[in-house]
Amino acid sequence: MAETWDQADRLAPSDRMAAEALIVDVDGYEGPLDLLLTLSRSQKVDLRKISVLQLAEQYLTFVSQAYQLRIELAADYLVMAAWLAYLKSRLLLPPEPGELGPTAADLAAHLSFQLERLAAMREAASRLMALDQLGRNVFARGIPEEVSRRRDIRYEATLLDLMRAYARIRTRDDFRPFALDRENVFTMEQALDRLRSLIGYAGNWADLTSFLPDGWDLTPARRRSATAAHFAAVLELAKRGQVHLRQSDTFAALEIRRREP
């Protein structure tokens, strides 16, 4: 990243704009604010003094480049683009007399505040990580002494343990589907058994659905399960050469007939 900036700094503004147009790489940014912060670096001024107007231009250029390159932009990039376009028009036009709500200058100031804050937190993060860290720069006693004279058992539990335990209990119900709901499931074995005894009557072509057991067509879940099981069972029987199958058209009724020995 730093290299990109340095490089950008050496270029003339027009070249820079052109170069930026080429680095349309949305994946490289953590969202619109991150992108705006990167763009604002090219102005080489205090973040409080950046030209929001210019920044808006750059962002909109970026977005339109991405659009031309048919790069998928996440919704938040587009929302930001719309907002910046709005802000830009407000900044360019003189304020209407008697206008209510925040002024364009206020909105622009807030945006530069957000950018400055993000930059500051990044700086703070790197200063934090540069501190002497335990186990890296600074070390604790290597041989903590544990003299056992009186054995005192202390039960330990952390807030994390507590929360996890609670979460475990409260979500136990979510796991129930792992235990198969037998009541509404018709297995292929069951269907196969049933069909074996019924197939003898199917001397003529008969619709598969007519073989479904009573009571299994009342709810969609039960009907689906029974149909699927019987369909699989019929395929199995056809494979064994015990039935003929035919279907006149896609999604048409599936018909079966006993195969004469």
Add this chain to the structure above:
Amino acid sequence: MSDPTEPSLFAAPPMAEQERMVEAVLFASAEPVTLAELTQRLPEGSDPAEALVTLRRRYEGRGVNIVKVGNAYAFRTAADLGHLMHKESVETRKLSRAAIETLAIVAYHQPVTRAEIEEIRGVAVSRGTVDQLIELDWIRFGRRRMTPGRPVTFVVTDHFLDHFGLETTRDLPGLKELRAAGLLDSRPLPGADATPDEELDGQTELFED
């Protein structure tokens, strides 16, 4: 060992500095450190043997001393202060799953009766579990419930809040927040009609006010 009269390419650090180094290494090492190891770890030309002599003298009569263990050196608490180490001998054990679950239920649902705990956990709560939590001073008896049988309720103690760094039990995160933090992976399976967030309604007092 290098002859101290012979000039070294690398000037060894001053003796006071070497002493600091030996002190730090002995302190941080997980095992007693041999002289050979010290020589290896200190900058070229150092003389840890000499540094050790002064360092050991410096710790004479202090709360910790440098002792020689076999061929190696280590810091040890002064023998006469061993009695102070009682607390260090405290053995910490994880709470049993039954206990932590019971504790969690009391914390999230208090005041709660034993029957309610059993209903939520789906299994009986043993006397030992409750006794243990009372002994730990994490739960105590609350007011009796004004229902048939007037069962006692359990609530958490101030000591519990203190231990877990909570101001009130209201600060306990709810399921949604646990899930948002990634502490909860389970998702309702497609097809299961359960809407787990609505289930929270059961815990009314805690999660909405």
Add this chain to the structure above:
Amino acid sequence: MSDPTEPSLFAAPPMAEQERMVEAVLFASAEPVTLAELTQRLPEGSDPAEALVTLRRRYEGRGVNIVKVGNAYAFRTAADLGHLMHKESVETRKLSRAAIETLAIVAYHQPVTRAEIEEIRGVAVSRGTVDQLIELDWIRFGRRRMTPGRPVTFVVTDHFLDHFGLETTRDLPGLKELRAAGLLDSRPLPGADATPDEELDGQTELFED
């Protein structure tokens, strides 16, 4: 605390002896020891706080120093000698940029809600990030914010302070400058609903104790 002019049944040991005791207890423990625990472990009538003052001074500039973490104390090797301890150093998991930034935001803005972290970073905070920081015991759930929805907040832990060698969060690098520049204020978008006052209260609480 007992009045020092009033003779105690148990004479406290002389200060030099108390100093030895504090030294031994701190030395023996890898974790910081609180003043309360020291008081409990030393003989009745002892004043570990006073013993600590001289003891800390004694270790100034040595290979090991006494550091203060929150309300607790611990011996730690001097930072400039870290290079000697390669053997002891533990390879820590490489934190993602998102995790590091989230940690910094929690530290500098605490107590802070998830929405606020997202507002500052400009992107959503993933579950894994928060989870990882909680696992490391660097952040924990704090008090709920007294705003609509009562969102939970995040704060840093004492373990975080210990890890980064900070006595309090006030010692965070650059904190004063950031605050002076107004970069730690919660500033709503102009025209958005005014921020409830409570939010600001939460902010200050942290930095004064």
